[in-house]
Amino acid sequence: MKLFATIGLVAALWTMSVETRAQASVIHLDFNADVRADGVPTNIVANASLSPALQAMVQKQVAGWRYRMGTWQGAPVPATVSQRIVAEALPVTSGGFALRIKEVSYPTVTIGRDGMHKGISRMPPVYPKELQRQAVGGILVYAMRIDSSGKPRDVELVHPLKLNRVYKLLDAASRTALAQWTFEPTKVAGEVVDCRPLIPMRFSITGDAPVAEPDTSAYRAAHADVCPASPVLLTRAEGTML
Numbered sequence: 001m002k003l004f005a006t007i008g009l010v011a012a013l014w015t016m017s018v019e020t021r022a023q024a025s026v027i028h029l030d031f032n033a034d035v036r037a038d039g040v041p042t043n044i045v046a047n048a049s050l051s052p053a054l055q056a057m058v059q060k061q062v063a064g065w066r067y068r069m070g071t072w073q074g075a076p077v078p079a080t081v082s083q084r085i086v087a088e089a090l091p092v093t094s095g096g097f098a099l100r101i102k103e104v105s106y107p108t109v110t111i112g113r114d115g116m117h118k119g120i121s122r123m124p125p126v127y128p129k130e131l132q133r134q135a136v137g138g139i140l141v142y143a144m145r146i147d148s149s150g151k152p153r154d155v156e157l158v159h160p161l162k163l164n165r166v167y168k169l170l171d172a173a174s175r176t177a178l179a180q181w182t183f184e185p186t187k188v189a190g191e192v193v194d195c196r197p198l199i200p201m202r203f204s205i206t207g208d209a210p211v212a213e214p215d216t217s218a219y220r221a222a223h224a225d226v227c228p229a230s231p232v233l234l235t236r237a238e239g240t241m242l
Helices: 007-014 018-022 052-063 129-133 165-178 217-222
Strands: 026-035 041-046 079-091 097-105 138-146 152-159 198-205
Touching: 026 052, 041 052, 129 165, 138 165, 152 165, 165 198
Parallel strands: none
Antiparallel strands: 026 041, 026 079, 079 097, 138 152, 138 198
C-alpha cells in the first residue's frame, strides 16, 4: 500500500470543488492511452488539469494494467482508450491522504439534476422530461453503417431486444441525436476498414449507480463486419491503492 502525503497531492485534493469534497472526497482522474495489440498501454497522458503529482501517479498505475483487445479478421488490433479512474481520498494516521480506486469507467452520457449534460463532446440526446423527473435511465446499443460523409446509416438497435415504454422514449431520443452526429472512419493499422461500429447510448442521473455495459458478444459472433470492440481492462483495479 502506498501512502502519499506529498504537498502536490494535498494541494490537488484541497483545490477540489466544495461539491466534490462533500461527496466523500471522490475525485476523477481522466487519462488517454494507446494500447498495443498485446494489451500493453503506452503513451499514457493524464488530464492536464491534474497536479503533476497526480498525473505521475495515474501514468505509473495505468502502465501496469493489461487489456483484452478487440479483433478484426481474427487478429487483435491496437486501439486508443479514454477512461476515468474514480478514486476516493482516504485520510491516513501519518497525515495526508491515500487514494483508493472505486472504479474505472468509460465516458457516459449523464444529465445532472439541474438538467445540464456532463462529460460529452457531441450534442447529447434530449433526456425525456418524464424520465428525468423520475430519475429513470438505461443504456441502448446501436449498430450502424457510416457513409462517406461520416453520417450514420441503417441504424439498428442491438440492445435491448424488446422495448418497453421507457426504452421507447430513450430510443426515440437516441435516434434523433445519432442522426446529427458525425463519425470518423474506423482504422486498423492505419487503414480505413469497412465495418459497423456498436455505439452505446447511456442515460443516467448524476449520483445514480453506473449503468452496466450490456453483453454484445453474441451479436458480434453473428456479424463478422462489426468494428473491433473497445479494449477491456483485465487488471483488477477496483479496491487497489494508487
